[in-house]
Amino acid sequence: MNFLPTLIGCFAKPVAENPTVVMMEAAFRHHGLHYLYVNMEVSPENLADAVRGAKAQGYVGFNCSLPHKVAVIEHLDGLGESARLIGAVNCAVKRGDQWIGENTDGKGFLNSLQEVADPNGQHVVILGAGGAARAIAVELALAGARKFTIVNRSEDRGMELTTHVTRNTPAAAVFAPWTGPFAIPEDAGVVVNATSIGLYPDVDVMPEIDLATLKPEMVVADVIPNPPYTRLFNEAENLGCKVLDGLGMLVNQGATNIEYWAGVSPDKGVMREALARLFG
Template identity: 60%
Template sequence: MTSHNFLAALTGSFSTPCADNPTVAMIEAAYRHHGMNARYINCDVKPEGLADAVRGAKAMGWAGFNCSIPHKVAILSHLDRLAESAAIIGAVNCVVIRDGALIGENTDGKGFLTSLTQVMDPAGKTVCLLGAGGAARAIAVELALAGARHLTIVNRDARRGQDIAALITESTPADARFVAWDGAFAVPEDTQILINATSVGLGDAEAMPAIDCDSLRPGLVVADVIPNPPKTALLRAAEKRGCVTLDGLGMLVNQGVISVRLWFGTSPEPSVMARTLEDIFGVR
């Protein structure tokens, strides 16, 4: 393996370094499993160094990279073009470097959508989305582009919630409305998919979003974007009421699968990545 070939296969993440970063671990596991001539490294890139980091990745022949907060919006000015959903979302978390061009993608919503379709096709469905952060925005756009009929955006910050509802209504075929989150939210009876896209429950198995659990009913799909712990308080409550549940591990795995496919044109084995995350999070 020559140095040039090694660098040409590099991918990475522009974020804060962490020795136990689950994304690094699962993607590296996929590379090893498939014998790929690639490495996935985590780089601490400060906002003032983003332009230099992007130029460096391109100069060294990287296949691409992920980027996390605070770079998801700032990266836009350094790219040559955007994929359709990334353009609507207005944020990028995956960059592909192909033939000298930097192409912006957003895998947040795509990873969730891939996971969701294993239990329900969102086409024609009515969705209730808790939260209005970056993940919620990306998920809302992907659901709308996948044919969801109506989205209800529930959030405490009215401005952010209204912004997503307006984005969906004006930029996609779907319809959306904003509902203020004040007290325990009762899931509307016509909802077919409920998604927690907030950070409530992250790292805390007992934390529960403020919802009326009596409004959870059999057959309702309840999804949580939080991967750790995979079995959140919301999902446990939903299971007791006969709901179909979906944890955040699948979203994280599918984000990795999509990123590797975008960079190298081949899809890694999801089960290898899932097992790595299950080991990290102690799921068995």
């Protein structure tokens, strides 16, 4: 028997209790996978060496976070479809003798959304225009969402994402400046907070939207995992909306990573429970 664990890297700044490490290790234990998820800090100037080291040491893959999601592409052999369209990689997978970059951020959100609603044909309002917003927009567009409204305070960044979606996916997209409480369009089916507004410790704040324009038939999602139940989540739930917390996206993202690396569909309940314990 081989007692050496299969290695998976995470090129991110280590913290005392990294949520991804917690949920991944919980899944490995539950399924009896002899895998080790190693969290390490890699500076930008050492990224190339870190990737070469992962390859040389027999890793089956690795995750990477900012600031490496774009820079890592030049060190890989190819990209999955959504990673190519998003222009960023958070998951590298060894397939044969090649290393392929994938992006599981948007896939994690898509899988979470599909548990309560079908994105096909939906008008999706996305608050924010950063990396999470880009990944979510591309993945939902590939899943059949028909229209996006990108709401952002910076017009340049908002227009860049709007143009990217329109040019590179089958969906249409429009930009809406975020200059005050944003009124959600009546035909919107999904509203996504893809900003960091409401992230711990700033738990009393929420994205500036007109709550009166939220309708019970809408899905309101928050990508923030800590706290799982943000002020936006609670307000939308009180209005009768279908709600999604950030744990769903994080869990589904991690589950997709494990499927890529180990060929196993992990128990998402085990992963979510581990995160719920971590976040109290």
